[in-house]
Amino acid sequence: MINIAVLGYGTVGSGVVEVITTNKESIAKRIGDDINIKYVLDLREFPNSPIENILVHDFDTIVNDEEVDIVVEAMGGTNPAYSFAKASLEHGKSYCTSNKELVAKYGPELLKLSEKMNKNFLFEASVGGGIPIIRPLNQSLTADEIMEITGILNGTTNYIMTKMSKEGLDFDTVLKEAQELGYAERNPEADVEGYDACRKIAILTSLAYGQHVDYEDIYTEGITKITDIDFKYAAKLGKVIKLFGKSRRAGDKFFAMVAPFMIDDNNPLYSVNGVLNGILVKGNVLGDVMFYGSGAGKLPTASAVVSDVVDAAKHKNTHIMQIWSSKKLELSDIADAKSRFFVRISGSADMKMEEIADHFGDVKPVSVDGVTGEFAFVTQVMSEAEFEKAAEATEGIITRIRME
Numbered sequence: 001m002i003n004i005a006v007l008g009y010g011t012v013g014s015g016v017v018e019v020i021t022t023n024k025e026s027i028a029k030r031i032g033d034d035i036n037i038k039y040v041l042d043l044r045e046f047p048n049s050p051i052e053n054i055l056v057h058d059f060d061t062i063v064n065d066e067e068v069d070i071v072v073e074a075m076g077g078t079n080p081a082y083s084f085a086k087a088s089l090e091h092g093k094s095y096c097t098s099n100k101e102l103v104a105k106y107g108p109e110l111l112k113l114s115e116k117m118n119k120n121f122l123f124e125a126s127v128g129g130g131i132p133i134i135r136p137l138n139q140s141l142t143a144d145e146i147m148e149i150t151g152i153l154n155g156t157t158n159y160i161m162t163k164m165s166k167e168g169l170d171f172d173t174v175l176k177e178a179q180e181l182g183y184a185e186r187n188p189e190a191d192v193e194g195y196d197a198c199r200k201i202a203i204l205t206s207l208a209y210g211q212h213v214d215y216e217d218i219y220t221e222g223i224t225k226i227t228d229i230d231f232k233y234a235a236k237l238g239k240v241i242k243l244f245g246k247s248r249r250a251g252d253k254f255f256a257m258v259a260p261f262m263i264d265d266n267n268p269l270y271s272v273n274g275v276l277n278g279i280l281v282k283g284n285v286l287g288d289v290m291f292y293g294s295g296a297g298k299l300p301t302a303s304a305v306v307s308d309v310v311d312a313a314k315h316k317n318t319h320i321m322q323i324w325s326s327k328k329l330e331l332s333d334i335a336d337a338k339s340r341f342f343v344r345i346s347g348s349a350d351m352k353m354e355e356i357a358d359h360f361g362d363v364k365p366v367s368v369d370g371v372t373g374e375f376a377f378v379t380q381v382m383s384e385a386e387f388e389k390a391a392e393a394t395e396g397i398i399t400r401i402r403m404e
């Protein structure tokens, strides 16, 4: 019998209980042993619920119970999750978590501790919700040097951008709708400012290169400045706008950023819509491989957590190697990163094209019916530094979006 304890009975924690209850027999077959939820920890009471008799309020009950093999955490945040993770591993229990803040910040330390204890620290659900991406990076894409990872890593913002793109709605209207539907948090800052995607690309990049990427080093831009007018121009150009978490290796340099990008249908991520996530990985021998599916939500996220539980149960006394050292991966300044830029500028093309050409070189002007007092242009490929220099010298720039 494998005994587990679930920390947090919110959306994901209750999903874990539901998945294990629903698929108990098939999960037991895969593990080769029965699985039992011995405890659920939460500060709240849940009278008349299926967990009423296994609910505890004190973590010590769990950590001091030698029968508990695996601790599942679905609380989020680093406090008290970090001390719970450490204590669980120190007491010889594997720890499975959906908590990206915990993983992005303490991943290497907790992995090292799990190795020392010959247990496992697993976090499939921390990136891409139900999409398998952590295990494939660790166990499948091992013949390749990873050259590039590009992901739509946040379901909330992808829902907002898809609605804006397809229905011509403005940001505030769609955000309000996303909150009413329960996709976006009441405080949506972590999603719309790109912080959530930033932690996720930090985790993926750390695993891809085996060294720790500090998420605070990643240039991060959210979607709050994207307007319905940007989508009108994008449609004219045959493009959509997506929030990407991206990292790339160029020789011995590593770049990472989170920002909105304009893409067309040559990019496989073009059709990743709504709350779905997509992650495109480029290997030096494999080429492109894409992972696509439900990036958020109760049961998809719980499915990924329970897949970790199965892995931990199958490797009860074996540490599964994941290479993520605490040595920091130095990211290059994005000033050297190159792309084309879509730029909106006030005024008329007749008056301004000469000045624009002086600063930006050869550009392609764009206008859309019904948008007056401004126009847009698309630059050639240029570095961030070159773009900033040209933009500073040019009057009236309204916005710019990177373009693939």
Ligand code: HSE
Binding pocket: 126, 129, 153, 154, 155, 156, 157, 183, 191, 196, 295, 296, 297
């Ligand atoms: N807020 C996150 C999202 C939840 O919208 O993708 C999943 O990590």
